[in-house]
Every structure is written in structure tokens, then in C-alpha cells.
Amino acid sequence: MFRPSSDAHPSRVMSESRVMSPSSPAFYAPRIRECFERDGWALVQRLLTLREVEGLRSAVDALTAKGGSLVSDAEIDGARYQVQSASGRRGEAAIRPGVLRKITFASSASEEVALLRNDRRILKLIESVGVTSPRWIVDQINLKAPAVGTGFPWHQDVAFVAWQQRDAIAQHGGANLVIALDRADEWNGGFEVLSGTHAGGAATFEYDTSGSSPGVFDESGRTLIPLDPGDAVVFHPQLAHGSGPNPSPLQRRLVALWFIGAPAIIPPLRRRSPLP
Numbered sequence: 596m597f598r599p600s601s602d603a604h605p606s607r608v609m610s611e612s613r614v615m616s617p618s619s620p621a622f623y624a625p626r627i628r629e630c631f632e633r634d635g636w637a638l639v640q641r642l643l644t645l646r647e648v649e650g651l652r653s654a655v656d657a658l659t660a661k662g663g664s665l666v667s668d669a670e671i672d673g674a675r676y677q678v679q680s681a682s683g684r685r686g687e688a689a690i691r692p693g694v695l696r697k698i699t700f701a702s703s704a705s706e707e708v709a710l711l712r713n714d715r716r717i718l719k720l721i722e723s724v725g726v727t728s729p730r731w732i733v734d735q736i737n738l739k740a741p742a743v744g745t746g747f748p749w750h751q752d753v754a755f756v757a758w759q760q761r762d763a764i765a766q767h768g769g770a771n772l773v774i775a776l777d778r779a780d781e782w783n784g785g786f787e788v789l790s791g792t793h794a795g796g797a798a799t800f801e802y803d804t805s806g807s808s809p810g811v812f813d814e815s816g817r818t819l820i821p822l823d824p825g826d827a828v829v830f831h832p833q834l835a836h837g838s839g840p841n842p843s844p845l846q847r848r849l850v851a852l853w854f855i856g857a858p859a860i861i862p863p864l865r866r867r868s869p870l871p
């Protein structure tokens with residue numbers, strides 16, 4: 596079972612050098628791209644304001660209320676609800692009615708989530724790590740419920756995209772983003788990365804969400820990235836990442852957004868009036 600950082604395989608806690616905030620001049624500067632290229636990820640503090648986070652929390656409350664009696668995975672208003680099973684495996688019964696693990700394509704059912712797909716700051720951030728003409732492909736709300744929420748074993752998001760999208764990533768770049776809606780740290784299953792694994796290509800293995808993917812990736816760069824509400828991590832689609840369970844009484848909700856690149860949009864040349 597994947598465990599939080601206090602176990603026998605402690606993760607490093609992120610170094611301050613990776614911290615950037617939109618109010619700092621370094622926010623969209625080469626520094627963020629340098630971290631992304633070297634480590635496969637970069638932290639951006641305060642990407643969203645607390646007011647925006649509150650709006651998203653309310654939107655998530657409305658979404659979860661619609662799934663309040665689910666005992667198995669279901670689609671509601673185009674959003675795919677995955678219940679939290681005792682093992683963490685998908686397709687199994689909910690540990691209790693209405694306890695959810697994640698909502699994929701929540702943007703189909705929530706305007707607040709949908710707005711993130713075209714948020715100017717987010718698109719600019721994705722462009723800043725080398726993704727040309729970024730296009731949203733996936734959004735998810737990861738709920739990791741207090742006391743019962745299970746972890747996410749090490750995996751690479753690129754393993755879950757169609758081959759056409761993999762090609763687009765190879766040609767035009769790709770980047771994924773998680774944004775914290777609650778404080779996320781070692782106590783409630785904070786987000787963890789295996790720095791540098793983005794450079795090693797896509798691994799093929801059986802992904803079992805009740806396990807921990809042992810021995811698949813180089814874990815020497817394991818780093819837990821504490822996040823405050825509104826903080827974000829931008830990471831390479833090939834970066835191995837995951838998180839531990841949430842044994843705490845506190846919520847740990849994250850929004851995840853995935854983007855792929857596309858051919859650059861070249862503005863048409865303005866017609867000049869003929870010279871005399």
C-alpha cells in the first residue's frame with residue numbers, strides 16, 4: 596500500500612527554490628521552465644485566489660451532492676463519478692453511499708470547473724513550459740475523503756491518453772496541472788512526485804489503484820509538495836507521481852487539468868494596400 600512520507604521510504608519535502616507565485620516577477624520566467632525541464636515539475640504558489648478557491652469548493656459541493664447516494668461508479672450530467680471503495684480499486688462498491696474518489700470531466704456539469712479550461716493564467720502557465728497552442732483534454736476533481744480516501748499509486752498520466760494525444764505531446768508538448776482546494780501535505784495524502792522520471796519514457800505495467808506500483812519507477816527523487824489552497828503544480832505528462840491515503844479528518848480536494856499542444860497558430864499576414 597502506498598504510504599505517506601512518514602513511512603520507511605520518506606519523501607523529500609520540496610525545496611524552496613521551486614516556489615514561484617504569480618505576484619513574483621519570476622512567475623512566467625524561464626525559471627519555471629527550467630524546473631519543468633530538469634525535474635519534470637514546478638510549483639506555482641497562489642495560482643488562484645482564495646475567493647476563486649471558495650467558488651470552486653462550492654462547485655465541488657454541488658457536484659458531490661448530486662452523487663450523494665451513489666454506491667457504484669456512474670455518469671451524471673456528463674461527469675464520471677468514481678466512488679471510493681475500501682481497496683481504492685475502481686469498479687468496486689462504495690465504502691459508504693455517496694463517498695467519492697474522483698469526478699472526471701467535472702467540467703461537463705460545472706461551469707466553474709469548465710472556466711478553468713480556458714483560464715488565461717492557466718493557459719499562459721502551460722505555454723510557459725513549452726506547450727504550443729495548449730488544448731485541454733481532461734479535468735478531474737480528486738476528493739480523497741477524510742479517514743477513508745485511498746492513495747494514488749505511482750503512475751504517469753501519459754499512459755491514459757489516446758495514441759493521437761501521445762503523438763501531439765511528442766510533437767507539440769504537453770503539461771498537466773493540479774490545483775489544491777484544501778491544504779494538502781503529509782498528513783492528508785499530499786501530492787508527491789518522482790523528480791526526473793519524465794525523462795525516462797512511458798513505462799508499461801499493470802496499474803492497480805489499490806497498490807503502490809513498487810519497483811516500476813526510480814523513487815530516488817521522491818518529493819512531497821505541500822500545497823495551500825490555490826497553489827498548483829505543473830508537471831510533465833510522463834512524470835511519475837502519486838499520493839498516500841488520507842487518514843486525517845481533513846478534506847484534501849485537488850483539481851487536475853491536462854493539456855496537450857497543437858500546431859502553432861500563425862496569425863494571417865495583414866494585406867498591405869498596393870504601393871503606388
Ligand SMILES: O=C(O)CCC(=O)C(=O)O
Nearest residue numbers: 737747786836837838849
Ligand atoms: O490526487 C492525487 O493526489 C493524485 C491524483 C492523480 O495523480 C491522478 O488522478 O492521476
